[in-house]
Amino acid sequence: MTDAYIYDALRTPRGKGRKDGALHEVTSLRLSALTLNALKERNNLDGHAVEDVIWGNVTQVMEQGGCLARSAVLASDLDQSIPGLAINRFCASGMEAVNLAANQVKGGAGEAYIAGGVEMMGRIAMGSDGAAIAVDPSLAMDSYFVPQGISADIIATEYGFSREEVDALAVESQRRAKAAWDANRFAKSVITVRDQNGLVILDRDEYMRPTTDMQTLGALAPSFQMMGEQMPGFDKVAMLKYPHLEKINHVHHAGNSSGIVDGSAAVLIGNKEFGEKYGLKPRARIKATAKIGTDPTIMLTGPVPVTEKILKDNGMSISDIDLFEVNEAFAAVVLRFMQAFDVDASKVNIDGGSIAFGHPLGATGAMIIGMLLDQLEREDKEVGLATLCIASGMGAATIIERV
Secondary structure, three states: OOOOEEEEEEEOOOEEOOOOOOOOOOOHHHHHHHHHHHHHHHHOOOOOOOOEEEEEOOOOOHHHOOOHHHHHHHHOOOOOOOOOEEEOEOEOHHHHHHHHHHHHHHOOOOOEEEEEEEEEOOOOOOOOOOOHHHHOHHHHOOOOOOOHHHHHHHHHHHHOOOHHHHHHHHHHHHHHHHHHHHOOOOOOOEOOEEOOOOOEEEOOOOOOOOOOOHHHHHOOOOOOHHHHHOOOOHHHHHHHHOOOOOOOOOOOOHHHEOOOEEEEEEEEEEOHHHHHHHOOOOOEEEEEEEEEEOOOOOOOOOHHHHHHHHHHHOOOOHHHOOEEEEOOOEHHHHHHHHHHHOOOHHHEOOOOOHHHHOOOHHHHHHHHHHHHHHHHHHHOOOEEEEEEEEOOOEEEEEEEEEO
């Protein structure tokens, strides 16, 4: 098998996912096309330069439906001979797009791919596409379905994370995100979103709340306590699955959970011959990819078993990894990862995470791979691992290695 290299990675800033957000008037199609155009222009791609565009987007309805990947190619400056594949692995869709593209290149199915994703959460509401596991009683009852926020609180309860600990991680995420922007660490990877007249719509992550401290978070009520304790009583459902828990400790709220935002990201992946053809220097090799299914009730523990799997499958240990990107879907997810592997917090999400930046579902996986690549180059490190928890109980991971 041939090697698959990352030649470029870029993203838009993340806009607040609501009507007053800076990107609200930009459609999923247009933001995707802008991202593809930026990648094309930066790398001088022409004609049938890549085999396919694999594009993650989770809520595939209305303007995000109908194979958005192909629509985005047609709306962009890419050649129409390039097809498009829209995929959905929930929160890991952007990462799965990258992993699929890398494995296609490794297997010889084309020299290069563009992979990434988009989610305009302020325009297309999360969950508006429905979900069998949530609404079909035959599956919901058998799988002991609870909403993700309850799952995050189950993790905190099961593994002993206090309200103070989850809030402290959130404060640190905000601090690191501000420090990264202040140090101009995203200059290489964040593109400016402009309107049709060339005026700037957004050039900086909008969701960040850098003044967040323990006092402001301490004033927030738990977001999922009412749905857990009152009708329909999801806490009782969870305790049927985990009878050893006497109660669920509700510690998560808007301040220590990932934010609802808009955004897009793209990664250019190709073999050695592709780089030589376009005069491009590879930045990293995609060393390994993995995915796994996990318990659908606790749901969000996937980063632990998928990391165990990817390390075992490739004869590696956790000490072989220099830096980590663990998506901050909820604070307890990251705390559990660090606890399970005894990883120092200074190696995890060193430029902040989705608690500070927000989590544009279909794009986040590609975004954190790009962030990890930038960090490895800046810190002069060699190997990084990116991983996400996934709805319905799954995990995904990617290991990249600088070249």
